[in-house]
Amino acid sequence: MSETELLSAGDCRALVSAYLGPNPAARVVSVDVRPLAGPRAGYMSDHLRVELVVQEGSSPPRQLRFFAKSLPRVQVHREYVASTRFYVKETAFYARLLKEMRDAQGDGGHDRWVPASYLVREDLIVLEDLSLQNYRPFSAREVMDVATSQLVLGEMARFHAATLVLEEKNRASGETRTLKEMYPDMLEERSGSTLRMEGKLGWFPAAVRCILKLMDHIPKYNTDATKLQSIKDKIPEVCQVMNTIVNSSSKFRNVVCHADIWASNILLRYSEDNKPFDVRFVDFQLVRYAPPACDVITFLFLLTDKTFRENHSQYLITHYYDKFAEELCRRNLDPEKLFPKSEFEESCEYYNILGVILAPVALPMLLLPPEVVDEHFRTPERFVQFMLEDRSTECVDYYHSNAEFRQRICDIIEEFVESCILEK
Numbered sequence: 001m002s003e004t005e006l007l008s009a010g011d012c013r014a015l016v017s018a019y020l021g022p023n024p025a026a027r028v029v030s031v032d033v034r035p036l037a038g039p040r041a042g043y044m045s046d047h048l049r050v051e052l053v054v055q056e057g058s059s060p061p062r063q064l065r066f067f068a069k070s071l072p073r074v075q076v077h078r079e080y081v082a083s084t085r086f087y088v089k090e091t092a093f094y095a096r097l098l099k100e101m102r103d104a105q106g107d108g109g110h111d112r113w114v115p116a117s118y119l120v121r122e123d124l125i126v127l128e129d130l131s132l133q134n135y136r137p138f139s140a141r142e143v144m145d146v147a148t149s150q151l152v153l154g155e156m157a158r159f160h161a162a163t164l165v166l167e168e169k170n171r172a173s174g175e176t177r178t179l180k181e182m183y184p185d186m187l188e189e190r191s192g193s194t195l196r197m198e199g200k201l202g203w204f205p206a207a208v209r210c211i212l213k214l215m216d217h218i219p220k221y222n223t224d225a226t227k228l229q230s231i232k233d234k235i236p237e238v239c240q241v242m243n244t245i246v247n248s249s250s251k252f253r254n255v256v257c258h259a260d261i262w263a264s265n266i267l268l269r270y271s272e273d274n275k276p277f278d279v280r281f282v283d284f285q286l287v288r289y290a291p292p293a294c295d296v297i298t299f300l301f302l303l304t305d306k307t308f309r310e311n312h313s314q315y316l317i318t319h320y321y322d323k324f325a326e327e328l329c330r331r332n333l334d335p336e337k338l339f340p341k342s343e344f345e346e347s348c349e350y351y352n353i354l355g356v357i358l359a360p361v362a363l364p365m366l367l368l369p370p371e372v373v374d375e376h377f378r379t380p381e382r383f384v385q386f387m388l389e390d391r392s393t394e395c396v397d398y399y400h401s402n403a404e405f406r407q408r409i410c411d412i413i414e415e416f417v418e419s420c421i422l423e424k
Contacts, residue, residue: 006033006070006124007050015126016054018118019064029053029061033068043387044081044285045069050126066118067129069283076380080388085185086285088122092186093284095120097163097179097256104166105331113155113281115267130280134270140263140366141404144303148276149316152266152299154323155279156258160292161327163256168333179256180248180289187256187289189247201388207361208239211413213392214364217399218413231421238420242357252291252347253339259286261295262302262366293347294354296320301355302362306411317348356419359412364395367405372398 007015012028020026036047050066071087072078081087094117119126138144144152167179180187212232215221221228248254258265258281265283268276288294296317300309321344325335335341365373372394376386386394399406 006048006068007031011119011121012052015050015066015119016052016064019066020054020056023056025057027055029055036067044072044084044086044283046072049129065129065132066126067115067131068124068126070125071123074377074380074383077377077383077387089186089287090283090285091120091122091125092183093287094125097183097186101162101166104169105162113159113279114284115280115282127282130267130269135267135278135280136270138263138266138268138303142263143305143308146312146316148268149299149304149312150319151268151276152279152303153296153316153320155281156261156295156299157292157320157323158327159258159281160255160295161324161331164253164328164338165331165333168338178254178289180254186287189288189290201384203387204239204243204361206386206388206391207365208236209390210364210392210395211235211239211360211416213396214360214399214409214413217396218410220410220414221417231417234421239357239361241420242354242361245351245354246288246290246294248289249291249347252293252343252350254289255292257288257290257292257295258284259288259290259294259298260284261299262362266303291347291351292320292324293344293351296348297351297355298358301359301412302366305408306415317345321345353420356416360409360416363412364409365391367408368394368398 009028012031016026016028017023030053032051033048036049046069048068048070050068052064052066054062054064056062069090072081098114098117115127115130117125117127138148163179170177170179170182175182212235215228215232215235221231246259260283261281265281267280267282269278269280271277300313300316304312321341324339324344325341328335328338373386376382376391376394385391395409399409
């Protein structure tokens with residue numbers, strides 16, 4: 001099946017109607033669907049550009065352009081994504097939860113933190129093409145500055161607050177269930193069980209193998225073989241903590257979290273002088289019901305480095321909470337009653353361990369050059385090897401060839417070992 005065949009005639013009509021509004025005179029003249037040019041920006045779907053030429057009565061033809069996500073075309077990749085059911089979570093998010101959140105806000109909705117969606121199927125999501133408005137993803141290989149971090153965390157706070165507003169409105173109307181209980185298929189936590197396939201085959205086991213191989217090259221540890229082996233023996237079990245700590249909390253207030261806040265999922269809009277002034281979040285395939293600190297800490301560990309966090313984390317955590325509280329107050333809700341600042345700060349301390357473990361698990365792959373990663377999505381064999389078996393060769397090679405990558409990897413692995421293994 002070609003990319004263009006992904007959209008039926010009915011899909012095209014529905015897409016035009018959602019974008020332009022009902023217009024019986026609008027007729028789709030041509031359809032063009034093709035893979036998005038440039039390096040791969042995500043790992044759980046194929047990205048496409050959709051262009052429709054529409055004729056409205058006697059008016060000149062009009063070109064409409066969209067961004068689309070589909071289930072992967074490579075069969076083993078498609079089967080893996082289908083087994084995780086992550087794609088189902090995202091389609092439910094766009095098709096159901098967003099509408100509920102807009103309705104709960106009562107003023108037409110304040111959901112500028114996501115792109116507009118125009119067509120949602122189980123295997124396809126068609127969204128506005130934000131590149132037309134000069135949005136682009138942040139580079140995974142850069143450390144985000146304070147001003148941009150404020151921008152991102154402020155919008156993240158509004159997203160989290162909107163889900164809490166919805167839950168409070170439900171409670172006021174007599175609904176006693178949490179959002180997780182109302183949307184179990186969407187908000188069920190699946191990372192621990194579905195980041196693996198058969199036996200030792202899976203994204204998470206491959207990530208742990210990569211850490212173990214990189215350990216052999218970290219100067220702080222590789223001169224003492226006995227100590228190094230003792231550390232490596234403990235790493236697989238310690239890493240598993242990441243897959244349990246992200247579950248819903250019985251101690252801290254939960255919200256709907258994005259759960260995959262890294263560079264490619266943060267689209268920044270730039271001014272003519274190349275300064276970011278707006279942000280959208282994309283790829284809601286891992287959404288979960290957890291304390292907001294999970295997203296905040298994930299952001300800090302995947303988008304900044306140790307020096308930045310030592311200097312700015314507390315300020316940015318305060319900034320996030322101020323925006324979170326501001327949004328609740330705007331909805332006539334009391335933040336100190338629903339989620340006091342002291343409790344939020346305590347939750348950030350508690351979930352700091354999530355970032356400490358997530359960084360060495362995820363960043364070795366996320367910081368690789370796009371051309372290295374793209375090469376492994378071209379055939380089923382390469383996909384399985386890189387994503388599900390062992391990506392350590394690529395990471396070790398780049399570790400030795402790129403000084404910035406080497407420094408970042410040394411920092412995150414040393415922090416992980418010192419915090420999670422040697423202090424235990």
